[in-house]
Amino acid sequence: MKLHACILVLVASTNVAFGQTSPQLPMKTLPDELIEWNSEPFGMSFKLVDHEGSKAARLTASPEPESPASHLGLAAGDSIVALDGKPITTSQDFVSHLGRTRVKWIRRLDQQVLDAEVDVPQDRGERVDQKELRQIVLREINQGYLRFRPARVWVDNDVVHWDLGRPLINENEAWDVPTVAQAQVEVVRAGFSRPDWQRFWEPYLQRIESIIEEATMYQSLLKYPSPEMLWRYDGRIRNVYDEAARRAQATIKQPVQTIFPSPQGIGDPRPRFAATLTTSSGRGTILLMARMKYVLKTSKGNALRPEDWIRVESGGIVYKNGFYVYQILDPTGNTSEPKTVLISGTATRLVLQ
Structure with a gap:
């Protein structure tokens, strides 16, 4: 599936003392009716529209041939209102309902409500989930193809400095949000290898990885991804790093300075x-x-x-x-x-x- 746009922003590009919150970026969302989604398992593109206090997935084009949506006889303009008896609430419903699935829809031509079961393939198609993404990132690091500035800790005049490091990603590689975020997680894991630092960081890194998994799911559903839709993941990831900073300040009980990852995940300042x-x-x-x-x-x-x-x-x-x-x-x-x-x-x- 072709991704037509993406944005690469992790956390603020500044030195921020632990206990402070990094500058917040504006969170923007687009109205549902302006976003076109794509479900590879169902073989269809759709937009979410309001329906009886919930949502409906209105097909924007004919389903792909031999797809589950095609087998149901769905056509452009038809609206799916429920999956397995549950109303449609978000686009992610079309990722979580796989295998044998009962579909309820409204046919556009005569407004008749139809209901039938269909087998939806459980393969994610092109989508690489977070666990697969981590294995790819680790392999590229081990083979020397993914370079990074290591994370490190040092003390200067009784001030503890934490540099979270950064992956060296040049901008024309156009990495997407999940890949940049997972690479940053591995940089932090590798740099803070001391057992006490590992115990401190691992819960936060696992929370970030759960956000990465959500981001990979959304990217698989977006037919025409917009930067506004990806701000939410950047902001949530940044907030986890900020929370870790505040906790460290309270735990260490001495001045702490941190260097956060650079903006847009672009860690390689060298020119092309x-x-x-x-x-x-x-x-x-x-x-x-x-x-x-x-x-x-x-x-x-x-x-x-x-x-x-x-x-x-x-x-x-x-x-x-x-x-x-x-x-x-x-x-x-x-x-x-x-x-x-x-x-x-x-x-x-x-x-x-």
Whole structure:
């Protein structure tokens, strides 16, 4: 499922003393009728509308062929009002009701109320849940593809300094909210490895991971994600870090200063570099994609689409910084196996095999 917009904001980019709350960002929400959702398990797109004190999911287009919604005979304009006898309340209802499901809907053509059972596949499709996301992030860290500034603690003039570290994510990789948040969690886990600090931080990190799971669910449902819909997760995650700061101030009973993660999850301040990419033969087209984007897209066995790649003719220049996956499309139409390349200030002319 293509995500057309996302925002990457974690917590305030400032030094904040423990016991203080970081500056709050405005929380914005869009009216339900302006948001189009997508349920991969049901095979349909819909908007939430008011219905008898609750909600209804009104289909915005014909269901996908051979999908559960199609098997029910649903059409654009029909409204689902209940699942398993329970009224529709949020878009998440279409993630939590899987397997054999009883669906109640109102047919648009004659306003007749219909009721039937259908098998809804329990596979999440393209969605990577929080546990899977954590495994991906840890693997990328262990393989050296996800770099970070470590979290650390030091004392200076009787003031305890906590630096929560940050993942080194360059902005053109366009990581999404859950991925940035999970990477930050692992940076904190790795930096505060002393047993007493682990006991302090782990409950907070687990709460953040529950928010990350909610965010992955919402991203799987949003057909056209908007930044406003993702503010809520950034704010909730930031509030957990702030709560940890307040508790630490009360526990340590001495001045504490903390350095929070940077805004937008962008932890790599280095500029993008002009890199010339050529193939060993000097011919063909180079297909390029940020490595984390590639890993996330292929982790569920999903096929990559042509528009997912950046196309660069051999000898062309790109302005990038970080790890990228590439394939070479030769003049005969054959594509090489995917490989990883690092674009940095010390590698600005690369010959790709």
